[in-house]
Amino acid sequence: TNAAVDFLLLDAHRQGKLKLPKPAMPAKDSGWILLGMGKLGAHELNFSSDIDLVVFFDPEAPAVIDPLDATELFSRLTRRLVRILQDRTEHGYVFRTDLRLRPDPGSTPLAIPVEAALRYYEARGQNWERAAMIKARPVAGDLAAGAAFLKELQPYVWRKYMDYAAIADVHSIKRQIHAHKGHGEIAVKGHNVKLGRETVPMLGALAARGWITADARDALTQQYWFLRRVEHAIQMVADEQTHILPDSDEGLERIALMLGFAGEAD
Numbered sequence: 001t002n003a004a005v006d007f008l009l010l011d012a013h014r015q016g017k018l019k020l021p022k023p024a025m026p027a028k029d030s031g032w033i034l035l036g037m038g039k040l041g042a043h044e045l046n047f048s049s050d051i052d053l054v055v056f057f058d059p060e061a062p063a064v065i066d067p068l069d070a071t072e073l074f075s076r077l078t079r080r081l082v083r084i085l086q087d088r089t090e091h092g093y094v095f096r097t098d099l100r101l102r103p104d105p106g107s108t109p110l111a112i113p114v115e116a117a118l119r120y121y122e123a124r125g126q127n128w129e130r131a132a133m134i135k136a137r138p139v140a141g142d143l144a145a146g147a148a149f150l151k152e153l154q155p156y157v158w159r160k161y162m163d164y165a166a167i168a169d170v171h172s173i174k175r176q177i178h179a180h181k182g183h184g185e186i187a188v189k190g191h192n193v194k195l196g197r198e199t200v201p202m203l204g205a206l207a208a209r210g211w212i213t214a215d216a217r218d219a220l221t222q223q224y225w226f227l228r229r230v231e232h233a234i235q236m237v238a239d240e241q242t243h244i245l246p247d248s249d250e251g252l253e254r255i256a257l258m259l260g261f262a263g264e265a266d
Contacts, residue, residue, distance in 0.1 A: 001051075001095075001140045002027070004084045005034065008077050009063075017073055018063045031061025032074055033114070033146040036139035037101050037132055042199065046228075048235035048242075050096035051085075054136070055111045058145050074111035096241070101132055114149050121156045127170055133157045200224055233258040 009026035012018040021029045037052035039045050057074040059067035078099070085094045099110055103120040112120075121129065134157060138146025159166070200221050207217035233255050234242060246252050256262075 001034070001081075001085065004081055004094075005032065005140045008080055008084075012073065012077060013063075017065070017069075019065050021062045027141050027143070029062040029145075030142045031058035031064055031070075031145055032077065032111075032141040033057060033138065033149055034140040035136045035146060035150070037136055039135075040139060041135035041137045044199065044228075046235055046241075047232040048239050050098055050241055052098045052101050053139075054102045055099065056114050056117050056146075056149060057111050058114050058142070061142065061145065071109050071111065071113065075109040078110040101129075103129070114145075114152075117149075118152055121153060125156055127166060130157055130159070229259060230255065 006026040009018065009020060009030050009032065010023060013020045013023060013026070018030065020026055033056040035041070035054045035056070037054055039049055040051045040053075045051070055074070055078045057070055058064070059070040064070050082097045082099065086097045087093060099105070102108060102110075102112060103117055103125075133150075133153060136150060138150070203212070203217045203220050203224070206212045207214055212220075230245075231243060234245065236258065237251075237254070246255060
């Protein structure tokens with residue numbers, strides 16, 4: 001992703017659309033902010049994960065020549081970036097890319113000015129957007145500008161107080177997840193291995209605060225990494241973004257063999 005971003009920034013520089021302060025380091029002070037969300041932001045990509053990007057820009061960045069043209073320019077660069085990443089060629093593709101986690105995706109450009117984004121989150125941001133930003137991190141482009149944007153956004157993401165309406169909204173989101181995905185008794189065949197699992201840093205934090213024992217942390221961490229191996233194996237079969245175990249004996253045995261077991265019974 002960084003290589004594609006640098007290529008596009010240098011191309012815009014050569015065309016006179018941007019004036020990069022340091023062409024040898026194209027992204028620095030470019031104002032182009034690319035945040036990785038979800039598993040990309042959390043360093044947890046699977047074998048066949050798509051990536052969720054949210055793109056912002058600073059129209060006052062040193063590289064920007066015309067702030068009034070910046071929305072169109074960075075949206076066009078973003079569109080080209082997505083094409084580079086996900087278009088299939090004889091060599092395959094890089095990542096399937098999703099830009100729909102940006103503010104109000106049905107009516108906003110692909111790249112949004114930082115001030116407009118901050119106003120949106122402050123005035124209209126929803127609880128699911130707050131939750132999504134927990135895993136956000138700058139992954140390409142102007143990393144310093146991305147870090148500054150996330151710092152500005154911290155009061156929104158980590159609210160000091162939670163009112164009853166916000167708590168009710170969180171419960172509603174959780175109920176919708178349960179209704180849509182199901183969290184009943186776990187069966188092996190056809191089970192969605194993505195559901196209800198946590199991450200290693202969270203387990204470490206819980207143990208450090210004394211909320212779970214060190215033995216529980218170690219056991220859960222071991223099972224978590226096993227879960228990730230299962231996810232990778234499932235997705236290797238047909239290069240599909242799925243978390244569902246096969247519902248046939250033959251398919252389940254294939255996954256077991258890929259994981260080094262003698263067969264389904266193991």
